[in-house]
Amino acid sequence: MNVIILLIAAGGTVASGFLAAFVWAVRSGQFDDTCTPAVRVLLDTRVPDPAPRTPDPDSTQ
Amino acid sequence: MEIAAAEPLPSLALSRCRHCGDPCRAGAVTSSDGDFCCRGCEAVFALLQRAGLGAFYACDINPGTSQKETSRRDAGRFAALDDPAVADRLIAFNDGSIARVTFPVPAIHCSSCVWLLEQLWRFDPGILRTEVDLLRRAVHVDFQPATTSLRAIAEQLAAVGYEPALSPEDSRDPVPASRRTLYLRIGVAGFAFGNIMLFSIPRYANGAPLDPAFQHLFDALNIALAVPVLLFSAAPYFRTAWEALSGRSMAIEVPVALGLAVLFVRSLFDIATGHSEGFLDSFAGLVFFLLLGRLFQHKVFDRIAFDRTYRSFLPLSVRVERAATIELVPLEQLKPGDCIEIRPGEVVPADSQLIAASGHVDYAFVTGEQAPVAVQQGEVVRAGGRATTDVLRLRVLREVSHSYLASLWNNPIFTKAKSRWLTDVAARFGAWFTVGAIGIAAAGAMAWWPNATASASVATAVLIIACPCALTLSAPLTLGTAMGLLGRKGLYLKHPAVALDLSRIDLIAFDKTGTLTAGSERRVLEASGLSANAWALVRELALHSTHPVSRAIAAYIEPGSRNEAAGVTDLHEAPGHGISGVVDGVAVAIGTEAFVSGAGTAHYSDRFDRTYVRAGLEYGSVRLSSSIRPRVDFAARTLARSHDVCLLSGDHDHERSRWSEIFGSRMRFRQTPHDKLTFISEARRAGHHVLMVGDGLNDSGALAAADVGIAVSDETACIVPACDAVIAGDRVPELPAFLRYSRRARTVVFVCFLVSVLYNTGGLTLALRGQLTPLASAILMPVSSLTIVGLSWGAMQWSARRILPS
Numbered sequence: 076m077n078v079i080i081l082l083i084a085a086g087g088t089v090a091s092g093f094l095a096a097f098v099w100a101v102r103s104g105q106f107d108d109t110c111t112p113a114v115r116v117l118l119d120t121r122v123p124d125p126a127p128r129t130p131d132p133d134s135t136q
Numbered sequence: 137m138e139i140a141a142a143e144p145l146p147s148l149a150l151s152r153c154r155h156c157g158d159p160c161r162a163g164a165v166t167s168s169d170g171d172f173c174c175r176g177c178e179a180v181f182a183l184l185q186r187a188g189l190g191a192f193y194a195c196d197i198n199p200g201t202s203q204k205e206t207s208r209r210d211a212g213r214f215a216a217l218d219d220p221a222v223a224d225r226l227i228a229f230n231d232g233s234i235a236r237v238t239f240p241v242p243a244i245h246c247s248s249c250v251w252l253l254e255q256l257w258r259f260d261p262g263i264l265r266t267e268v269d270l271l272r273r274a275v276h277v278d279f280q281p282a283t284t285s286l287r288a289i290a291e292q293l294a295a296v297g298y299e300p301a302l303s304p305e306d307s308r309d310p311v312p313a314s315r316r317t318l319y320l321r322i323g324v325a326g327f328a329f330g331n332i333m334l335f336s337i338p339r340y341a342n343g344a345p346l347d348p349a350f351q352h353l354f355d356a357l358n359i360a361l362a363v364p365v366l367l368f369s370a371a372p373y374f375r376t377a378w379e380a381l382s383g384r385s386m387a388i389e390v391p392v393a394l395g396l397a398v399l400f401v402r403s404l405f406d407i408a409t410g411h412s413e414g415f416l417d418s419f420a421g422l423v424f425f426l427l428l429g430r431l432f433q434h435k436v437f438d439r440i441a442f443d444r445t446y447r448s449f450l451p452l453s454v455r456v457e458r459a460a461t462i463e464l465v466p467l468e469q470l471k472p473g474d475c476i477e478i479r480p481g482e483v484v485p486a487d488s489q490l491i492a493a494s495g496h497v498d499y500a501f502v503t504g505e506q507a508p509v510a511v512q513q514g515e516v517v518r519a520g521g522r523a524t525t526d527v528l529r530l531r532v533l534r535e536v537s538h539s540y541l542a543s544l545w546n547n548p549i550f551t552k553a554k555s556r557w558l559t560d561v562a563a564r565f566g567a568w569f570t571v572g573a574i575g576i577a578a579a580g581a582m583a584w585w586p587n588a589t590a591s592a593s594v595a596t597a598v599l600i601i602a603c604p605c606a607l608t609l610s611a612p613l614t615l616g617t618a619m620g621l622l623g624r625k626g627l628y629l630k631h632p633a634v635a636l637d638l639s640r641i642d643l644i645a646f647d648k649t650g651t652l653t654a655g656s657e658r659r660v661l662e663a664s665g666l667s668a669n670a671w672a673l674v675r676e677l678a679l680h681s682t683h684p685v686s687r688a689i690a691a692y693i694e695p696g697s698r699n700e701a702a703g704v705t706d707l708h709e710a711p712g713h714g715i716s717g718v719v720d721g722v723a724v725a726i727g728t729e730a731f732v733s734g735a736g737t738a739h740y741s742d743r744f745d746r747t748y749v750r751a752g753l754e755y756g757s758v759r760l761s762s763s764i765r766p767r768v769d770f771a772a773r774t775l776a777r778s779h780d781v782c783l784l785s786g787d788h789d790h791e792r793s794r795w796s797e798i799f800g801s802r803m804r805f806r807q808t809p810h811d812k813l814t815f816i817s818e819a820r821r822a823g824h825h826v827l828m829v830g831d832g833l834n835d836s837g838a839l840a841a842a843d844v845g846i847a848v849s850d851e852t853a854c855i856v857p858a859c860d861a862v863i864a865g866d867r868v869p870e871l872p873a874f875l876r877y878s879r880r881a882r883t884v885v886f887v888c889f890l891v892s893v894l895y896n897t898g899g900l901t902l903a904l905r906g907q908l909t910p911l912a913s914a915i916l917m918p919v920s921s922l923t924i925v926g927l928s929w930g931a932m933q934w935s936a937r938r939i940l941p942s
Binding site: 086087090101106108109110111114 | 247251254267268269270271272315319320323327330331334350353
């Protein structure tokens with residue numbers, strides 16, 4: 076029956092690990108915005124029309 | 137439906153703006169890139185093309201936001217951001233090389249917005265990274281303070297068409313810290329719930345007692361897991377219940393807290409006596425589900441972000457006369473003795489003394505009283521007063537109190553002193569429920585009396601099962617869902633309970649201008665009589681007024697080469713008549729024929745589509761488009777079948793015939809804001825439940841007085857705190873559907889009440905017979921909560937698809 080005690084201890088450790096990970100995730104702000112990442116993942120990171128950093132177009136105005 | 141089909145279709149001849157998708161009307165611009173509705177949109181389009189960001193237009197169809205309003209704004213409006221005091225308040229983090237700032241940007245609405253704003257670094261080498269929060273409509277910007285400035289960033293945002301809304305409130309953290317705590321509470325409760333369940337299952341599955349050594353171990357682990365749930369996760373319920381009780385009032389949290397406490401204590405008792413393994417799994421599960429409901433409600437509130445938009449009303453900086461020039465000074469640096477200039481529509485930031493000869497101020501934001509008060513030279517104008525018709529020159533008497541200004545918005549007048557039907561019902565129901573549950577528990581204990589153990593266990597079992605968790609969930613969930621879905625369709629409720637108030641309306645009062653007629657949609661069809669130079673003067677005057685006709689005129693006349701900073705002196709607005717002032721030494725007037733000609737007679741022209749102008753000795757006129765919102769007459773007719781409808785208009789009655797078919801004799805013209813307020817108050821005293829639909833700026837008194845006040849807004853920036861809801865201008869015709877949906881929400885709440893009462897009755901029967909085992913409660917409680925969640929959410933979604941316009 077000692078094996079059950081062992082299993083409980085092991086299970087408890089794993090579960091606590093996940094709880095700790097969750098607490099860390101919340102504290103580090105990963106749950107602050109749950110909406111935008113879903114949209115962002117669909118966007119191309121690369122701009123199709125490759126424009127190297129252009130001089131500020133506003134500076135001429 | 138025949139009527140709807142017979143309406144004229146929008147003209148297909150109008151091309152759509154390539155940037156924002158608005159129809160190109162008067163003032164449209166055609167360039168080699170295509171058609172644009174205004175110069176602002178064209179500028180943004182050209183800017184993005186030059187920067188190689190044309191893909192913005194590939195993500196979505198016409199993703200831009202119209203720049204018509206923006207182009208009219210003061211170019212120096214972000215000057216205050218150069219001030220270190222203001223910048224310091226906005227910047228969340230600054231270590232000298234990297235700083236982080238968050239701007240609320242109400243225009244954010246789609247994936248294209250996210251894409252464009254996160255490319256902002258391409259425009260300014262000082263910007264390191266931008267991150268968009270789509271739900272809260274905010275942009276976080278990381279930048280190098282050495283290379284760029286806060287003002288440059290704000291101007292860059294405005295240049296690409298995303299005007300940041302600067303609020304005087306601390307805007308460092310748009311995500312309230314309490315939200316993270318809520319996630320943690322849910323995490324802890326969920327963790328405990330799952331693990332307690334694991335340790336309890338052997339007993340349920342087996343039926344027979346376990347090996348005592350294991351049972352003791354499991355019990356100890358269960359208690360260890362349940363304690364954090366009690367102390368941390370369930371804390372808000374106990375705190376609210378305690379606050380309610382110590383304030384001698386009743387909240388729905390009181391029976392919940394009582395149920396949770398009894399559940400926990402009884403479980404401890406059962407475990408200690410070895411009677412059973414207790415109800416700790418139900419306890420943790422309950423807290424978990426209750427908190428999930430709370431999170432759901434918060435999510436809905438986020439989507440609306442109502443708070444932030446109406447706070448942006450407060451002035452961030454003021455024009456101060458210093459050394460014969462006028463400069464923009466941030467509010468913090470305003471000192472007693474400063475000479476300030478407040479234009480019509482702006483709020484006086486501090487208690488001040490009037491220097492100019494006379495003026496008019498309304499204290500709608502302070503007292504809810506809309507009628508302007510005349511002030512004479514030397515009189516004191518209190519902070520929060522709003523200049524109505526003239527430019528006020530004031531000497532500041534006291535320091536600016538930010539907390540006072542902020543408190544105006546949270547004034548009980550605006551959060552409503554009127555009795556909230558739902559909170560009343562919930563509180564009364566909660567009180568009745570608690571008393572009833574305690575009564576039944578006592579009766580049960582009496583019935584089992586000779587057997588002390590059995591009677592104690594029955595009494596606690598009754599209190600456990602009576603915990604109205606399903607009831608607590610039903611109203612917020614149903615109304616919260618309704619609020620979210622209505623918001624998506626253009627009706628933004630300030631509070632979920634407004635949906636219930638809406639369902640009880642029997643009298644609807646409409647304002648005319650800006651409500652039934654579309655203020656900002658009016659456009660000039662033709663202008664005649666004046667020379668080009670004179671029109672430029674008229675435009676200058678029109679720019680100084682927010683009246684729909686002035687705005688239409690200002691939008692129609694092409695900006696000439698005149699230096700616009702010349703300014704207008706002797707500006708005077710006569711509500712219902714017109715506006716006059718002196719531009720470049722020439723007397724200019726816009727308004728009714730009598731007003732413009734200076735005849736002063738009360739002769740009103742029948743030509744409501746015509747407005748007269750004068751510049752010096754030249755007279756002319758403009759013809760305006762019909763201003764009735766499309767389909768609004770059909771909606772009013774639909775509403776008239778089921779409700780009493782009436783029209784309260786500040787204008788004179790030349791349009792009487794146009795509206796009499798719908799409103800019959802229930803029309804009142806030439807109503808001052810005070811008349812409207814009186815009318816609403818009297819109707820309420822006569823027992824009506826009144827809905828006032830009006831333009832937020834001029835009707836705030838009446839909106840506050842009604843059971844439900846809906847402010848019509850064509851630009852979401854113009855929101856008054858006095859209303860209960862804001863409706864997008866083009867959604868006014870959908871009002872009948874919105875009202876029907878709110879009635880459906882009420883039905884769903886009642887059905888949920890009924891279902892949860894059924895559950896509770898079933899549970900009570902078990903409890904009174906002494907049969908409420910931990911297993912029965914472990915099944916009954918989550919199932920009842922889940923039924924309510926599924927029922928209310930599902931019913932509201934389904935009804936939305938059936939009732940609300942697509």
